[in-house]
Amino acid sequence: MEKFKHFLQAISPITDQEFADTIPFFTQQQLKKGDFFVAQGRICRQVAFVEKGTLRVYYLNAKAEEITSCFCTEDNMTTSYKSFILQEPSDLFIQAIEDTSLLAIEYGNLQKLYTTYPNWQTIGRALVEKEYLNMEKYASVLNNETAKEKYLRLQKEQPNVLLKAPVEHIASYLGVTRRTLSRIRKEIASGI
Amino acid sequence: MEKFKHFLQAISPITDQEFADTIPFFTQQQLKKGDFFVAQGRICRQVAFVEKGTLRVYYLNAKAEEITSCFCTEDNMTTSYKSFILQEPSDLFIQAIEDTSLLAIEYGNLQKLYTTYPNWQTIGRALVEKEYLNMEKYASVLNNETAKEKYLRLQKEQPNVLLKAPVEHIASYLGVTRRTLSRIRKEIASGI
DNA sequence: ACCATTTGGGGACATTTGTCCTTTCCGATT
DNA sequence: AATCGGAAAGGACAAATGTCCCCAAATGGT
CATH class of the missing domain: 1.10.10 (Arc Repressor Mutant, subunit A)
Structure with missing residues (x-):
């Protein structure tokens, strides 16, 4: 929990009270090595903070080869963003490559946070901005x-x-x- | 103006009144072929909607070669996102490759929109989400x-x-x- | 209209990467 | 300890791309 609080603090200020109000919206989840957080073709209904462990994000290219696009490690957010944002079937698989522990929130609960706690509007935008910058960095590395x-x-x-x-x-x-x-x-x- | 309204409508609902309130925060700008919207090393203080024309986004790699990362055409938003979000010097040049007309908003005015009009919190997040998805698509094409x-x-x-x-x-x-x-x-x- | 300069096309060769396959290494099992 | 199977390393050749050019066509200025 403390790690998640620090993670949020680094992105956008949040008071102890706000954090305490927020936490019940999240659930803790354990994945064993090999378990999937999301599979291709399924709608990704959660976004999660990785407390511990490592996930591999991959997809199948036109030749049905597995292409790994990212390894997601401790202290980062993970989800199949396109699927989560648009609530449409995922192109990606996200699989634990070691035992992993997550703090996850459902799509509907996140919307509820946005409408209930005004500060979450700002936090949410800051989170998306952070992910944008990550993706830009990734594209820059690719290039x-x-x-x-x-x-x-x-x-x-x-x-x-x-x-x-x-x-x-x-x-x-x-x-x-x-x-x-x-x-x-x-x-x-x-x-x- | 109408084009911009449709662009916003497609992203997140906005009423005529809200749009009318919003417009004064934007200024119309004309760039001639060869003019820069932003240059490397300068802080990008605006984000803009391209009404007409084309911009080239590029940077200098380690060998000082110009690498074009994007051509930005009509009906899209443009800015040096990293520079704009963090208000730090830009890595990118953004240059008009033909005469171009923009609707631009200053960083401070955008923050004002966020705090003054609650719906702009949602519009702003939706805009960043859209840009995230564009960048993800770009990375996927690169890959x-x-x-x-x-x-x-x-x-x-x-x-x-x-x-x-x-x-x-x-x-x-x-x-x-x-x-x-x-x-x-x-x-x-x-x-x- | 003419010339100078820039721009795009492409030849020849070197380098890098892929494809296909064999060999080597390492851990698990008996 | 021996061996078996799967994973990683690497040899040989083919294909793709880069580098360094030169030439022809297009463009702009006078």
Whole structure:
């Protein structure tokens, strides 16, 4: 709970009383490794704060290959945003790659927060702005960084992912094949 | 004005009265071909609705090459979002590539709308959500489409851009060199 | 109308990445 | 300890793209 409070505080000011009023709208959820938070084709009805653990966000491309778009780790929000915002079937799978604990809120309850607590209008907009900036950053990385640079960034920012995820997930996250990932790892090992 | 009203209507309901109250907060601006809406290093103080014309959004990569991230055409909002949201210096240039007319609002005035008109809280959040979805779509295109597919999409969705922008802008938008763009055009011309 | 300059097209070769396949490594099981 | 199976590494060749050019066509200024 405290982690979530700090997370919100960092985005937009919230009083202890407001936070206490807010908390009953959320439910705690445990996912075991392999469990899905949402699957393709289903409407994503919740948005969640990751208290602990790691999720992999992926989709199937035109060749039915799994493409990993994101690894979602502790202290971040997660949902299939398009599905959640529009309340339409999700393009994405979101799967726990280790045991994970979430604080989740239903779509309807979030709308209720917006209408009941004026400050939540501001918090909600700030949350979406934050997610916008994350997505912009992601697009910028896609545009500007080589697969090797992305690998090094992953190693630095989310080192656990390299230990938990198999090569094909990491390779598709970097936008290359397993063969190229193997070459990248060799380069890094030999210090090039 | 009517176009802007329809644009807002499509995002979130707004009454005639609310729209009439809102309009004084916006100013009409004309950009000539080559004029900048915002330049790198400057804080972007406005967000604008493009009534007419086309803007190119670009930045300088590590090798000081101009990389075009977006062509912004009629009936869309434009701003250097990161700079506008955080009120910090922009990474991006936004330049008119033909004579362009905008409806712009200052950062402070937008905050005033949020606090004065409760419905603008909802409109504002809906606008950011829309921009989030656009950015997500953009990232998905970056991830999934080949340069050729992106070219065909550009031809279909923003055909004017192919007429107005020089090859290097289009090539950097597609994420390839001019040489590859030339090969793509040849392929398309020969019907492959 | 003419010339200078810019812009787009494309040849030749190098480099990178993908594809397909084999080999090596590591952990689990008996 | 031996071996079996799955995952990662990597060899060989093909395909795609980049780099460095040059040439022709288009554009703008006088």
